[in-house]
Amino acid sequence: MKIIAAIILMLSAPPAALAALNIFASTPEWGALAKELGGDKVNVYVASTALQDPHRIEARPSLIARARSADLMVSTGAQLEIGWLPLVQQQSGNTKIQSGQPGYFEAASVVPLIEKPSSVDRSLGDVHPDGNPHIHLDPHNVERVAAALAARMAQLDPAQAGHYQQKSNAFLERWREATGRWEKQAAPLKGMPLVVYHRDMSYLNNWLGMRAVGALEPKPGLPPSTAHLAQLLDQLARTPAVAVVRAAYNDPRPAEWLGERARIPLVVLPYTVGGTEQAKDLFSLYDDTLARLLAIAK
Amino acid sequence: MYAKWWYAAALAAAIVPAQAQDAELSKLREALRQLQQQVQELEKRVQEAEAKSAKPQEAAPAPPAQPGRPGGSSAFNPDISLILQGTAARSSLDPNTYQITGFAPSGGEVNPAPRSLNLGESELLITGNVDPYFRGQLAAALTPDHEIEVEEAFFQSLALGGGFTLKGGRFLSGIGYQNEIHQHAWDFQDAPLAYKAFLGGRLNDDGVQLRWLAPTELFVELGAELARGRSFPATDNNKNGANAWSVFGHVGGDVGESVAWRGGLSYLGASPQDRAFTDLGVAQSFSGDSRLWIADFVLKWAPQGNASATNFKLQGEYFRREESGALTFDTSSGDYSSRQSGWYLQAAYQFMPRWRVGYRYDRLDHGTVTNGLGLTAQDAPLLFTDYNPTRSTAMLDWSLTEFSRLRVQYAVDRSRADLTDNQLLLQYILSLGAHGAHKF
Numbered sequence: 191m192k193i194i195a196a197i198i199l200m201l202s203a204p205p206a207a208l209a210a211l212n213i214f215a216s217t218p219e220w221g222a223l224a225k226e227l228g229g230d231k232v233n234v235y236v237a238s239t240a241l242q243d244p245h246r247i248e249a250r251p252s253l254i255a256r257a258r259s260a261d262l263m264v265s266t267g268a269q270l271e272i273g274w275l276p277l278v279q280q281q282s283g284n285t286k287i288q289s290g291q292p293g294y295f296e297a298a299s300v301v302p303l304i305e306k307p308s309s310v311d312r313s314l315g316d317v318h319p320d321g322n323p324h325i326h327l328d329p330h331n332v333e334r335v336a337a338a339l340a341a342r343m344a345q346l347d348p349a350q351a352g353h354y355q356q357k358s359n360a361f362l363e364r365w366r367e368a369t370g371r372w373e374k375q376a377a378p379l380k381g382m383p384l385v386v387y388h389r390d391m392s393y394l395n396n397w398l399g400m401r402a403v404g405a406l407e408p409k410p411g412l413p414p415s416t417a418h419l420a421q422l423l424d425q426l427a428r429t430p431a432v433a434v435v436r437a438a439y440n441d442p443r444p445a446e447w448l449g450e451r452a453r454i455p456l457v458v459l460p461y462t463v464g465g466t467e468q469a470k471d472l473f474s475l476y477d478d479t480l481a482r483l484l485a486i487a488k
Numbered sequence: 489m490y491a492k493w494w495y496a497a498a499l500a501a502a503i504v505p506a507q508a509q510d511a512e513l514s515k516l517r518e519a520l521r522q523l524q525q526q527v528q529e530l531e532k533r534v535q536e537a538e539a540k541s542a543k544p545q546e547a548a549p550a551p552p553a554q555p556g557r558p559g560g561s562s563a564f565n566p567d568i569s570l571i572l573q574g575t576a577a578r579s580s581l582d583p584n585t586y587q588i589t590g591f592a593p594s595g596g597e598v599n600p601a602p603r604s605l606n607l608g609e610s611e612l613l614i615t616g617n618v619d620p621y622f623r624g625q626l627a628a629a630l631t632p633d634h635e636i637e638v639e640e641a642f643f644q645s646l647a648l649g650g651g652f653t654l655k656g657g658r659f660l661s662g663i664g665y666q667n668e669i670h671q672h673a674w675d676f677q678d679a680p681l682a683y684k685a686f687l688g689g690r691l692n693d694d695g696v697q698l699r700w701l702a703p704t705e706l707f708v709e710l711g712a713e714l715a716r717g718r719s720f721p722a723t724d725n726n727k728n729g730a731n732a733w734s735v736f737g738h739v740g741g742d743v744g745e746s747v748a749w750r751g752g753l754s755y756l757g758a759s760p761q762d763r764a765f766t767d768l769g770v771a772q773s774f775s776g777d778s779r780l781w782i783a784d785f786v787l788k789w790a791p792q793g794n795a796s797a798t799n800f801k802l803q804g805e806y807f808r809r810e811e812s813g814a815l816t817f818d819t820s821s822g823d824y825s826s827r828q829s830g831w832y833l834q835a836a837y838q839f840m841p842r843w844r845v846g847y848r849y850d851r852l853d854h855g856t857v858t859n860g861l862g863l864t865a866q867d868a869p870l871l872f873t874d875y876n877p878t879r880s881t882a883m884l885d886w887s888l889t890e891f892s893r894l895r896v897q898y899a900v901d902r903s904r905a906d907l908t909d910n911q912l913l914l915q916y917i918l919s920l921g922a923h924g925a926h927k928f
Binding site for chain 2 (some may be wrong): 316
C-alpha cells in the first residue's frame with residue numbers, strides 16, 4: 191500500500207496546476223479556443239488530434255485519467271462525441287463535468303445547426319439527429335461559442351472573471367476583424383463546386399457559398415465504396431467539380447482515386463487546429479484553409 | 489427557347505411587305521423589339537431556375553436556431569438499444585457434452601455454439617440518468633428458449649466526487665479485462681477458456697462496487713466489490729453478509745499518439761458451500777475457500793490514434809486459482825485442494841476499413857489437485873487428470889457499418905481430454921437504436 195501511495199504522489203499533477211482552471215477539450219478547435227480565452231489562467235488538455243476522426247475516439251484510460259481532474263469539459267455536442275465522451279464522463283468519478291453541471295459545456299448548444307434531418311433512421315447512415323455537429327468552420331459560430339465559453343469560464347472561476355472578459359473581448363475583436371478579411375479574400379470561392387468526403391465541411395461551404403456536389407461517403411459515416419466512387423465519377427463527367435476536398439483525418443485513398451480519375455485537384459484541408467503544419471491556432475486554421483482553397487480557384 | 493425567336497422573326501418577315509408604309513414598319517419594329525425583350529427575360533428566368541435546381545440541398549437556407557432537444561414526454565425516455573445476433577455452426581463433437589477436463593463444471597453458459605442455425609441472445613440495453621445523482625442501466629438478454637435473463641441492472645453514482653464511483657445491483661464485475669465487456673463487443677463469438685473454467689464465462693454477481701480513480705495523469709484505478717455469490721466460483725450460502733468479494737487495480741495510459749494500454753491485477757475470493765456437479769454419474773461437491781488472481785493487459789495501436797482505417801489490438805489475461813476445503817464424493821467426504829491456472833492471448837487486426845482478422849490461443853494448466861479420499865483419475869476423471877486443455881481460434885469479421893458485423897470463426901478446441909473438436913461458425917451481430925459507447 192505504501193508503494194502505491196508513493197507512486198500516486200509521484201505521478202500527481204504539480205501543485206502549480208491547482209491554481210488554474212483545468213479544461214478538458216474534446217477536440218482541438220475547442221482546446222485552441224479555450225487557450226485564447228483563458229491564456230495563462232487555464233490548463234488545457236485536448237483529448238483528440240486533427241488526424242483522428244472525432245466520431246471515433248476511444249474512451250482510453252488516459253482520457254479518463256485527465257477527465258478526473260478537469261474543472262470544465264468542453265465538447266462539441268450534437269452527438270458528435272456520443273461514442274466515447276459519455277463513457278469518459280461516467281468513469282471519471284468527477285462530479286463537475288457531468289452533463290447538466292456548469293462544468294460541462296457543449297459548443298453546439300449556442301449555435302444554429304444546419305442539416306437537421308427531417309427523419310432519423312440508421313438506413314440513412316450515421317446521421318446526427320440534432321443536426322450537423324461540425325460547426326467550427328464558420329467563424330460566426332466560433333464567435334458565438336467564444337462568447338458563451340468565456341462566460342462559462344468566468345462562472346466557474348469568478349476570481350478571474352475580469353481576466354476572461356478582457357481576453358474574450360480582445361479575441362472577439364481580432365476575430366471579427368479577421369472574419370471580415372477572410373470573407374473578402376474568399377470572394378472567388380463563391381459558387382465553387384466541390385466533392386467533399388464527409389459532411390464535415392458543410393458550415394464552411396455555407397459560409398463561403400461553395401457547393402458540395404457530391405460526397406465520397408455514400409452515406410454519413412459509411413466508408414467510401416468502389417461502387418459509390420464509380421457512380422460519383424460518372425456524375426462528375428456530367429456536372430464537374432473544381433476539386434475533391436478531404437479533411438486531414440480522412441482516409442487519403444478514396445479521395446486520391448477520384449481526383450486522379452476525374453482529373454481534378456485534391457485539396458487536403460486541416461479541418462481543425464493541427465491538421466496541417468500551418469494551422470497552429472484558430473486564426474491560422476482559417477488562413478490556411480482559405481489559402482488552400484484559393485490556390486485551386488480560378 | 490430559341491423557337492420563339494424564330495417564330496417572331498418569321499412573323500416579322502411575313503407581315504412586312506416592301507411596300508409597307510413607314511409608320512406601320514416602325515410599329516412592327518417596336519413590336520418585334522418588345523417580343524425580343526420578352527424572350528430574353530424568359531431565357532434569363534429559365535437560367536436562374538436551372539441554377540437553383542442544380543444546387544444541392546446543403547445550400548438551402550439554414551433552418552432557424554434550434555438549441556436543445558425535442559420536447560414532449562418522450563424527451564425523458566432512456567436510451568434504448570437492441571442487439572440481435574445469431575449463429576450458424578457446425579462442430580465435430582456434440583456441444584451438449586462439452587466439459588473442460590481437469591476443471592469442475594462452472595454451471596455457466598460455457599458450451600460452444602449449438603449446431604445448425606441458431607438465434608443467439610437478443611440483448612436489450614436501456615440506460616439513462618435517474619437524476620443528478622444516479623444513472624441506471626438494464627441489460628436484459630432474451631434467450632432463444634424464451635427466457636429473459638437479467639445480465640445487468642444497476643445504478644451508478646454521478647455525484648460522489650473525489651474520483652469515487654459507486655455501483656449497486658447486478659453488474660459485470662470489474663475484475664480482469666474482458667469481464668466488463670458485453671458479449672456483443674467481444675472479438676470472438678465465445679469467451680476465452682480461462683473465463684469459462686474459472687468464472688463460468690463471466691462474473692455478474694449481485695452486489696456493490698466502489699471504484700476510485702487517482703487524480704493523476706497516469707490512469708490508476710482501484711476498486712472493490714462485495715457480492716451475494718450467486719454464481720461460480722461462489723455459491724449463494726443463504727447467510728447474512730457477502731459470499732464473494734473482490735478487489736482490483738488497473739493502470740493505463742498512452743505511448744505517443746498511436747498506442748494506448750491498460751494493465752491490471754484482480755483478486756476474487758469466495759467461500760462456496762456444496763458447490764455440486766456430477767462426473768460419471770457420481771454426485772460430487774466442494775465446500776471451502778476459493779481464491780482467484782487475474783493479471784490482465786490490453787494494448788491498442790492505431791496509426792496516429794486514428795482507428796478508422798487500420799488498427800490493432802492485443803489482449804491477454806492470466807488466471808490462477810487456489811481452492812482448499814472438503815470434497816464430498818458420493819457419500820464420503822475428505823480434504824481437497826487445488827492450484828490451477830490458465831491464460832489466453834489474442835490479437836485482432838483491422839487491415840482495411842470494415843475488415844478484421846483475429847487469432848486467439850487458450851491454454852489451461854490442470855496444476856496440482858490433491859484429495860484425502862484417495863480418488864484417482866479412474867474414479868473422477870474430470871478432476872484428476874494430467875491433461876492440459878488448449879484451443880486455437882481464428883476469425884474474420886466484416887463490419888458494414890458500426891452497427892452491423894458478420895463474422896466467420898474457426899476453432900480447434902481441445903478442452904476435452906484427448907478429443908479434438910473442430911468448430912466452424914458464422915455469426916451476425918446487429919445493433920439498433922441509441923448509439924452505444926464501447927469501453928476501451
